[in-house]
Amino acid sequence: xxxxxxxxxxxxxxxxxxxxxxxxxxxxxxxxxxxxxxxxxxxxxxxxxxxxxxxxxxxxxxxxxxxxxxxxxxxxxxxxxxxxxxxxxxxxxxxxxxxxxxxxxxxxxxxxxxxxxxxxxxxxxxxxxxxxxxxxxxxxxxxxxxxxxxxxxxxxxxxxxxxxxxxxxxxxxxxxxxxxxxxxxxxxxxxxxxxxxxxxxxxxxxxxxxxxxxxxxxxxxxxxxxxxxxxxxxxxxxxxxxxxxxxxxxxxxxxxxxxxxxxxxxxxxxxxxxxxxxxxxxxxxxxxxxxxxxxxxxxxxxxxxxxxxxxxxxxxxxxxxxxxxxxxxxxxxxxxxxxxxxxxxxxxxxxxxxxxxxxxxxxxxxxxxxxxxxxxxxxxxxxxxxxxxxxxxxxxxxxxxxxxxxxxxxxxxxxxxxxxxxxxxxxxxxxxxxxxxxxxxxxxxxxxxxxxxxxxxxxxxxxxxxxxxxxxxxxxxxxxxxxxxxxxxxxxxxxxxxxxxxxxxxxxxxxxxxxxxxxxxxxxxxxxxxxxxxxxxxxxxxxxxxxxxxxxxxxxxxxxxxxxxxxxxxxxxxxxxxxxxxxxxxxxxxxxxxxxxxxxxxxxxxxxxxxxxxxxxxxxxxxxxxxxxxxxxxxxxxxxxxxxxxxxxxxxxxxxxxxxxxxxxxxxxxxxxxxxxxxxxxxxxxxxxxxxxxxxxxxxxxxxxxxxxxxxxxxxxxxxxxxxxxxxxxxxxxxxxxxxxxxxxxxxxxxxxxxxxxxxxxxxxxxxxxxxxxxxxxxxxxxxxxxxxx
Numbered sequence: 001x002x003x004x005x006x007x008x009x010x011x012x013x014x015x016x017x018x019x020x021x022x023x024x025x026x027x028x029x030x031x032x033x034x035x036x037x038x039x040x041x042x043x044x045x046x047x048x049x050x051x052x053x054x055x056x057x058x059x060x061x062x063x064x065x066x067x068x069x070x071x072x073x074x075x076x077x078x079x080x081x082x083x084x085x086x087x088x089x090x091x092x093x094x095x096x097x098x099x100x101x102x103x104x105x106x107x108x109x110x111x112x113x114x115x116x117x118x119x120x121x122x123x124x125x126x127x128x129x130x131x132x133x134x135x136x137x138x139x140x141x142x143x144x145x146x147x148x149x150x151x152x153x154x155x156x157x158x159x160x161x162x163x164x165x166x167x168x169x170x171x172x173x174x175x176x177x178x179x180x181x182x183x184x185x186x187x188x189x190x191x192x193x194x195x196x197x198x199x200x201x202x203x204x205x206x207x208x209x210x211x212x213x214x215x216x217x218x219x220x221x222x223x224x225x226x227x228x229x230x231x232x233x234x235x236x237x238x239x240x241x242x243x244x245x246x247x248x249x250x251x252x253x254x255x256x257x258x259x260x261x262x263x264x265x266x267x268x269x270x271x272x273x274x275x276x277x278x279x280x281x282x283x284x285x286x287x288x289x290x291x292x293x294x295x296x297x298x299x300x301x302x303x304x305x306x307x308x309x310x311x312x313x314x315x316x317x318x319x320x321x322x323x324x325x326x327x328x329x330x331x332x333x334x335x336x337x338x339x340x341x342x343x344x345x346x347x348x349x350x351x352x353x354x355x356x357x358x359x360x361x362x363x364x365x366x367x368x369x370x371x372x373x374x375x376x377x378x379x380x381x382x383x384x385x386x387x388x389x390x391x392x393x394x395x396x397x398x399x400x401x402x403x404x405x406x407x408x409x410x411x412x413x414x415x416x417x418x419x420x421x422x423x424x425x426x427x428x429x430x431x432x433x434x435x436x437x438x439x440x441x442x443x444x445x446x447x448x449x450x451x452x453x454x455x456x457x458x459x460x461x462x463x464x465x466x467x468x469x470x471x472x473x474x475x476x477x478x479x480x481x482x483x484x485x486x487x488x489x490x491x492x493x494x495x496x497x498x499x500x501x502x503x504x505x506x507x508x509x510x511x512x513x514x515x516x517x518x519x520x521x522x523x524x525x526x527x528x529x530x531x532x533x534x535x536x537x538x539x540x541x542x543x544x545x546x547x548x549x550x551x552x553x554x555x556x557x558x559x560x561x562x563x564x565x566x567x568x569x570x571x572x573x574x575x576x577x578x579x580x581x582x583x584x585x586x587x588x589x590x591x592x593x594x595x596x597x598x599x600x601x602x603x604x605x606x607x608x609x610x611x612x613x614x615x616x617x618x619x620x621x622x623x624x625x626x627x628x629x630x631x632x633x634x635x636x637x638x639x640x641x642x643x644x645x646x647x648x649x650x651x652x653x654x655x656x657x658x659x660x661x662x663x664x665x666x667x668x669x670x671x672x673x674x675x676x677x678x679x680x681x682x683x684x685x686x687x688x689x690x691x692x693x694x695x696x697x698x699x700x701x702x703x704x705x706x707x708x709x710x711x712x713x714x715x716x717x718x719x720x721x722x723x724x725x726x727x728x729x730x731x732x733x734x735x736x737x738x739x740x741x742x743x744x745x746x747x748x749x750x751x752x753x754x755x756x757x758x759x760x761x762x763x764x765x766x767x768x769x770x771x772x773x774x775x776x777x778x779x780x781x782x783x784x785x786x787x788x789x790x
Contacts, residue, residue: 059146059223060110064118074101074689075472077108079130081139089133094126101147102128110147119186151188153221153248159183162252170226170258172219178208183250186247202251204234212243217254226258227295262300262355265364266292273368278375279335287316288329291502292349294365295422301325302352303365312343312372319766325526331369337376338412345370351422380470381460382405388458390440394448394481396491399655400475405438407460415462419787421456431456431476440474446476449514458525482574486523487512495600496537498558498590500551507549508542509584510598511570519574526569537566537586549584554731556588562600563587563757765777 016762060075082088092103092110101124103110129142129733156241159181168177187194199215207218217234234254241247270291276286294301305327315335320330327347349366380558383405390403411413419438423429430444438458454476461469494507525547527539536556540548549566564586569580589600767778 005230009742012507026267042342056579059123059148061148061150062116064116064149064152071102071111071113073221074112077103077110077128077130079108079140081130082108085132088130088139091129091131092126093129095124097126100124104741105127117150118188118508119155121149122188148709151191151194153187153192153194153246155186155194155240155242156248157183157185157240159236159238159248159250159252162254164252166254167257167259169221169261171223171261171263175217176217176224178217178219178256179238179254181210181217181238181252181254183215183252185240192248193241193244195240196242197240200237200239200243202235202237204232204256206252207232208234208256210236210410217328224258225263225586226260227264227410230258232258233257251721260297260300260353261358262296262353262364263358263361264295264300265362266294266301266303266351267366268292268368271368273370275329275370275372276375277331277335277372279337279379280329280377281335283331283334286328286330287371288368290318290326290327290347290368291325294325294351299353300351300355303349304352305347306347308367309346309347310344310370312345315343316345316372318347320750335374336410338410343372343374363407378462378465379410380468381462383407383460383470383472387472389477390474391477391479392442392446393479393524394446394447395483396442398442398444399440402440402442403474404440405433405458405460405472407438407470407473409462413464415464417460418463418466419460421457424461427456430454433458440476446478448480448486449515452478454478462733463465480519482515482517482519482572482576482578484514485569485578485580486520486572489569492584493587494549494584494586496551496556496586497589497595497597497599499591500554500556502551502554504547504551506537506551506586508546509549509568510546511714513572515572520572522573524571526571527784528567528569531567534566534599536564538689539566539568542714549586550783556586558590559601560739561588605684620713 001263060776062072062074067469072084076714077090077092079088079090086106087474088362089105089109090103091105092098092101097103100114100116104760124147127144128146129144130139131137132139160502162181164179164181164592168176168178181199183197183199185195185197189195198212199210200208200212201217204757209219210217215236215238217236232255234256235251236254237249237251239247239249264779270294273290277287281287290305292303292305294303302322304320307313307316307318315331315333317330317332319330320326323329327349339704341739345371346367348365348367354364363700384407385405386735388403388405392402393402405419407417409417418435419433420435421429421431421433421440428444430446431440432443433440438460456474456476457471459469459471460473462466488751489510496506500506508523510524511523514522522543523545525539525541527534534552536552538550538552542548548569566584566586568584569579570580571577590598592598767774768783770778
């Protein structure tokens, strides 16, 4: 099959067509046409016939963005089998076949019906085939070919990352690289110059330049100073077609900022300053500020201040505020106008971050002179000490002198000073002060054990200026006297075992004293000498502020005496010494062999009876079990139900026990007592349970004679055996109770079942007027009445 294209008009395509004609069969097997192939049949000699091959061409070209009114001609398909008589039909399939590309099935001409965009799709793969128009059989195998969209310069270069923001240090050398910009062109870079871009600068000269090939922006001047100009706006253009006339272009903006370097030293605006500081200024407070200017920014403008000379170096200090870059002048020592009225300081400001590249610009520091004038002010009185500590004994009389404070006017006037105690509202006012002399006295009797220390504030003011105050803290320690006797440290529970031996230590006691250590321990323990010697216990002083209780005799008995009392005496080591008396309680208890207490007091009575703890627990357990049995028995008795339910609606007065609810008036499950007395009749009177039976009553005198001859007990046993042995009997949810009450008593029966045998004047004819519900009852009593009449 031949494929021809108008694109071969250009010399390049002519060469390609020539090469394709010469080597297309060997190198483009995807569209080669083979004919007259003979299959090898087994047993026959393979015969090779040289096939006839048509001109093979595997790609067409079509220009993009075609805007003409007619479809764009792409190329022509031609088969060697086509004799021009129209018997050959050309078919085109693949990408865009029938929509973008159409073919004349007779001539094989291919046209493009739409404008194509190479940037959206660069090529289309299609398949061509020639078939016999009459038989629809292929004349040649299907061939694959490609239609490439040929590029035109329809896309301008674009800066995808713009606009740009970039910085470069000030004072940089000429040619310092700032930024590289890149523009992209969507056209085919392999075809012509449509995608070949060159760069140029439209705005920003003479400060910056751009490399036309690489797009690198560089500085074009020496020593660009940020302090002179900081921001630059540079416009860069990218043009395709290698910058030739007719090429498309795009531009972007590059915003360049010069960053600061330390190329400017600090400078004080003035060479001489003057500062007024009152003598009342507090030590450590800031008394003034000073600042040197630096044209740089950021860390390049950081500086430190220092005092390098002057007679006030020891009186003043300077520090640097990092935020404001100011020097803060502070007072190190108090000022006194009467002693020195002025000071002179030399202050220096220097950069902290130096750049040695610019050291030739001069020293990066500056100095200035500061004169400080001390102002005279009326100062408050000054106490002789920053704080006072005084002492007074407790229990001292009211008005006892505690101590004296002293304050003076530091000014040359030397005014008189008055004193007073600055009390808070909640303070306990235990002291007062002489307003003229500053002597502090007690106003109450003090107790060290209640409050051992007092802190008061004394204020002093000048008579001429009462509003000018000064304060001082006075601490008053209350000294101890021996005014509290010793006492036992706690309440002791002392136990002595019945099997104790003489001289055995049964307990150790200790004492405490509210007084200070000097008037408290050492404690002495002893028995009261005024009392007779205790025959049971004695006391031993351990000389370490403790004492031991010892037994004097062998064995104690709870049955004879279970509690003993031991009076003791305790004295302290104060001057004069104080003592107190206490009584110890000693209980007698039964103990194990190892000395552990087993029982005391009330349990002794049970032990004497010979009952141990285990026996008591066993007795208690038996009592609980008996109580549980009694409660269970009473509960069962109360929950027991009546065995019989007598139905008042049944005229036959049957005795029936139901374990479930009955069915009402139509319930015929009830047991007829007549069946118990007349078994033969019961066999005959078996009614259906779903309908009301029609009962024909027999003569009453026959029934009565039959009842007398039947043994009910034997009948019940017989029916019970039948029910137990019958496997076909279905289970019922109702329980029928058959009970035999024995022989008739001599007193007779009070049941209405035997009422038929007694004479009665009762007239039962009115039962027939009660309605159908009492029909059966009326018939029953009607027959009885007729028999009685007969």
